Every structure is written in C-alpha cells, then in structure tokens.
Amino acid sequence: MSILKDFKDDVSIVLSGQAGQGIQTVEFLLTRILKIAGFNVFATKEYMSRIRGGMNSTQIRVGTKPVNALLNRIDILIPLDKGAFTHLSDRISDDTVVLGEEHNLSDNFDRDRFLEVEFSRIASDIGNKIYSNIVAVGTIAGLLDVELEAVTNYVKRHFASKSGDIVENNIEAAKAGLEIGNSLVHDKRIVVDITAENTEGQILLSGIEAVGLGAIAGGCNFVSSYPMSPSTGLLVFLSKHSGEFGIIAEQAEDEIAAVNMTIGAWYAGARGLVTTSGGGFALMTEGLSLAGMLESPLVIHLAQRPGPATGLPTRTEQADLELALYAGHGEFPRLILAPGTLQDAFYLTQKAFNIADKCQVPVFILTDQYFVDSYYNTDAFDISKIQNENQIVKTKKNYRRYELTKNGASPRGIPGYGDGLVSVDSDEHDEEGHITEDIDLRVRMVDKRLKKLERVKDESLPPELIGTDDYKYLLVCWGSTFNVAKEALEHINNDKVSLLHVKQVYPLPQQTTEFLSRAEKTVMIEGNATGQLAKLVKLRTGFEFEHKILKYNGLAFSVEEIVEEVKKVLD
C-alpha cells in the first residue's frame, strides 16, 4: 500500500467526542508521555457546558520545534463519536486522515484516508471496553515511535492508585495500541516524522497552573472565591497546594463574600487573591471600589468568557477589558496585566502581588478560557529571579494609615503589629482612617489616591516587539492572542511585518505610542466584537487603528485565521 500521509515536523491531532467519553484522559496521558519522551507538545480544548454528552474536541500538536498555538488544521482526527464530523466540518480537509473505529466514521468521508483501529474491540479483548482510550494513547505514541517503556511507565504511574488488575490491563492496552501505531508506520500507511528534542529541563503545564505557581511565588497565602468557569482551576490549584504552602483557600458563599474576605485578609497582613470570570467579577465590583477607597492591595484573576450575562460559559473571549478598566464606582487607580505566554503568566502574577502591595492598588491578571485551558512545554521558571518585597510596616503609637505623603502612598501597617492602631474606612476618611465630611480633606484624599497611578506607571511593563524594528506593518495583540499571532507572523514571513504584544493593558505603557507611530499601517487583533484595546488606545493617545481583526464566536483565534486576515491587509 502507498503512504497515505507524511507529516513532517508538525502534526495536529484532534480528538473529538462527547463529554464523558474520556477525551481528557487521552489528552492528559498523551501530552505527558510525549513531553517525557522529549517532544514539544501543545494541547488545547474546546468544550460544551455539560458534564456528559454534547460534542467537544481537543487539539494536540506535536512539533520538532516548540508549538504553543491553536491550529485550525487537523492532520489526524480521532473521532470517538460520529458527531465529530459535523462538529469539526469546517476544519476537516482533504488532507485530514481519520484514525479509529469504523462506526464513528462519517458516511461520506473518503475511506482512502481512513485508518481503522478497533480501540474498543482490542480493549474488550483485554478485559473491558473502558481501556479503549488507553489503546488510542498507545496508538498515537506508536505513530511517533515513543519507546514502550516510556509509555508503560507513565501509565503505571498514572493508575498507581488503582488495583493491580486495572494497572496491568491499562498497560496491556497501551502496549497493544503502541504495536498498532508502530505497524502503521512500519507498513508505511502513515509517516509522522517529528524529532524529539531534549525537553528534559522544561516543564509542561497549563495557563492556570502557570498563574497558580506565579501566585505562590508572589507570596499568595489567601484565596477566596466562588467557582465559575473558566476561573475555577486557580482556586483548585491553590487549594491543592494549600497545605504545602500555608495558604488559606476558602470557597465563599458568593463572589461578594470572596472579594470582601480577600480585602480583609490583606488588611490583616495576608497576600490575597480572588479568581473569577465576568459575571462573578460583576458581583465583586463594589468590593473593587472598596479596595480603591481603603487603598488595599488586591489581586484579581479574571478569566474571561463570552458574555453578556451567562453567555457561553465554557468558551473564550477577550471582552472584559473594559469591565476590568471601568468596574467600581468612584475614581481610583488600578493596574491590568494580560499574560500572553506561560512565562508571562508566572512572572506577571508574581509581580502583581508586589505591585499591588507596593502601590496599594488592585491589580488584574486578565486571562481567558483558551489561555487557562491550554498547555505546552516551556522553560522551567527560575526561582532566582523572584523577589518579594514585604511592604508592611511596624506601626508606632499615633500611626495614621492615610498619612498624606508626597507620592500618595502611606506606609501600610496592619493590626497587631506594632503599637499603633490601623483604621480603614469605606467612607471618605481622614489621615487616621476615620469617617469625615470635610470637603477640603476630601479633595486631598482623592488626589492622594489618584497620585498612586504615577507609582503604578513607574512599575510599567513595556510592550514586547516581535520581528524587525524596521516594520511597515504593525500587528498589535494582547493576552492569549499572542502565541497565535506570533506563529501567524512566522507563516506570513514578511520582513515588513512585526507584532507588538501589550502585556500591560492599563495603564498603557508610554512606549506603545512610539511603536504605533512608527508603523505605516496598524492592525489590532482582539477576541472581542468592538476592539476594546483599540478603543482604549484611541482614548488615551488619540491613535486610531487602520484595521481590526476581531473574533467573538466563542472560539479562540487560530493561526491560519490570523494569517488569512493579515494577508488581506497586506495587499
């Protein structure tokens, strides 16, 4: 038989089926096995808001070079249900190969591009249909020529808590799959030619784990939140490690309690975080305003999903920038950071705690479903780069929490540390923190609070330029869109096009304008319908973007989409 398909250096494998069919198990095991075997891997999922049924998919990319962005292209499709073909119809092309069971194959799919592997039958022969997903894991590992031992060792470790029989059967299933994968390659039915680099020193983790590790690095020892997709993972991660790192992790009765607790925790000397999504954050906005008035540090992880209201609970969007920017009644400074990579997620989150503490302002970490649920291998975070500055002062008698100072920030004391008393008030207050209606003092206090924005600006994180300095076209993106736009830039392969990644979306770093003014044409790429960052840039700098590439159907941008849209602009 002739070679059906030859995939070189970069393969996109997509699993699709109903919720509860085990796609997550395959994704989990396969990415980890491949990472340990030295491959560059990336995985991302899109799923419906239900526990069973529906139709979901996961993309796993394996590359000779690092991979970290969503591709539209499907090289190998593994359908766990016939519905996969309808679900993914616009992504399945004439080059897509389908691997799996015949009964899951769409009637009109070209049989020549079908490689039959009877996952369920093989699993049943081993003892139970339940092992069919492990057969699939083994098969793909086999296609990539992963060593048997690497597969069985990981499977053994993963199922270690199960009974001996179950562990053995899973190993048998993985082995059987691996042999099939190997023989497909051996028989030249399919070639997947990807070199395993040495990724040994690297770590494999998701966006939410990177934010979580960054929070711990920043000294986070208090988290209170109410579960809400896609932000819950951070509460789960910090709860999981609460014992190890002495973190109080409390599921609050609602988001209102969560944010008020967290502000209380900062008041008493903890470093606190809330994690939520749009609707939950809407309930926290009064608390945000409280943090503004109390001059309390606060770190808010806002994982965006499409709204308004309940919107699309499990989907992605970048449409809450304006919410974060304008939330909370009254005027007070804030900082909004939007990590684009796992490295950003770790270091920016760590920094968020220090800036919040130093400047006594709320700091946002703006992510989204695509960002928190995607993972890939990256350099291990370097602890030697971490510095935490403790800003708490020991109070003396006659301590005044809101002492008027030149730069607006008053030394922050906490109750029970020193001889002073610490009084904070949501009413307008005097330097001691007691309620006042003195209108002159009111003005001084407003000025004092707003002055802190200058301090925030001093901490400013400049935008990052990818590509030549001598650009004609400048693409601009923020947050999770970065890796996708970066790969798109490589495909566009035009030395007149560069990409600017704005990691600090508010306050806009000064350099942003300089970068923009040097371009002949500018293109804003955002996952929302109205171009929220473009609007913010215009408001703050007067600069207007020529082109906007916007997406708001609930799915993340793919590399191909950005390539295609940018090419239209390049003329």
Added chain:
Amino acid sequence: MDVKNFDMGEVDIAWCPGCGNFPILKIIKRALAELEIEPENLVMVSGIGQAAKTPHYFNTNVFNGLHGRALPPATAIQASNPKLVVIAESGDGDMYGEGGNHFMHTIRRNPNITNIVHNNMVYGLTKGQASPTSQIGFRTPVQINGVILEPFNPLAVAIALDAGFVARAFSGDQDRAAEIIKKAISYKGYALVDMFQPCVTYNKINSFKWFKENTYYLEDHDVYDRNAAFEKATDKGKLGLGVFYINPDKIPFEENISVYRTDKKPLYQRPVDLKKLDTLIEKFKFAV
C-alpha cells in the same frame, strides 16, 4: 483595665441624642475592659448604617467596610491572624438584610468572631424604612400600609444553623448586656448577640418602654438544649433576653483549616518558601 483605654477623646458622634447606640458603646467598652483586651489587639469590623459607625468611636483597630459586608472581612481578618480579637458590629438592616447570605454562611463557617447586631427594628441612616426585623403592621414612608413581610428571626435562624453561641441583650440594661457580651467574646467560635435598642427618631412603636414591657430574661433555661433554645427563640409571646444557646463542641474555622495545625504564626509572618516552590516547579518537568 480602664474603660478609658477605648475612649476616642474629642469626637463628633453622629447619633441622635438619646439613641440606643450610646449605651451599646458603653456596654462593649466595659465588656472589653473587663476582659482585659488590649485595643491594639482588637479589630472592630462594621458595615454601613448608624450602628456601623460604632467602631469609629472606639480607640482600636477599625475596618469599616461596605454595607452588609462586615462578616466576610471579619472572618478573613481572624483567619489571617488568629491572635486578634475580632468583633463584627452593625445594624439589623446591614447584617440580616443586605448581608443576609453572609450571616447564614458565616454561622456555617464558624470563625472565632463576635457578631453584635444592633436591632431597633427600623432603618435609621436612610430615614425610617422597614428593617428585616420590623414587626408586621409597622408603618413607614415606604411600607405605607404597614409591613406585611414576616419579621426575620435571627435567633431562630442562628439556632437552626447550630451557631455556637446565640444570645440577645437589651441596651437598656447595661449590666446584663455587658455580661452577655463578655460571654460571647469569650466563646471560641462564632457568637451572635442580637442587641435590642430603641430608635428614638424613626421607631415610635418599639420604644425603650416597649422593650421594657415586651422582654423578659430567660430563667431555668438549659442553654445546651438546642430544641428548648429554638422554642424560646420562636415563642410568639414576650421576647426573651439572655443566652439562648451554646454548643460547646464546635471547632472554630481557624482550627479547622490546615494552615495553623503545626505553625501558629499569623500569615504576615510567613514569607513564601521559594525552595519548596522550586521543588513544585521541578515536578512539572516530570509531568506529574
């Protein structure tokens, strides 16, 4: 300890002359002084309302937060530094209305805090509307035909949720009220004191005299008997005063969470262990 330790000196108090809040201020100061609690070691947390201004008239640490939101920060302050004594104090509208959800769930969470609720059955700061505890038929500029909602029964709710310490006091009897407050502060866990007080401006029905005539002190009552406590709390006759219920077996939130099991230091004294973090990051190399 001298009660004066808690005095603010010259301070412009925002309450109406004759307000029931004045004796409450005295009662709490007295209880704190008798318990020898240092002002530096105490945090008074409140929400918004006339009662919620009380902490400003104390020489101590103050967290005057948002309307209805005294209990969540109070919980977190206590949890972040269990060496502090934390009192959450506000009015009936703040604690039982705006903060009703927190009231229920704080009882479930059981932090070692004392919750004092000034209960005058009316809204003061917003000028005389019904409060959750206003009685049926009480006329206000909003409830023009009289209140039709069943009054919120904080004691019955707290007992139903098995709150560890449930009591009611009356601002008109400072001696006994101070004793009740002392017991509440000394209780290890969440303690509720619903404090009857007259509002001389907006509640002409439930006056000092009315409270005198319509309350009685519980006698021969077994505070450890939850059913008896519930019965007393729901009695349609005169309103009981005193300690209704104590559950001595409850474990406070701070002792239930793992953070203080081996290390008693408050959170502010614990920088992150970066070596441990490095070990955790290392695990991601092996894809665990």
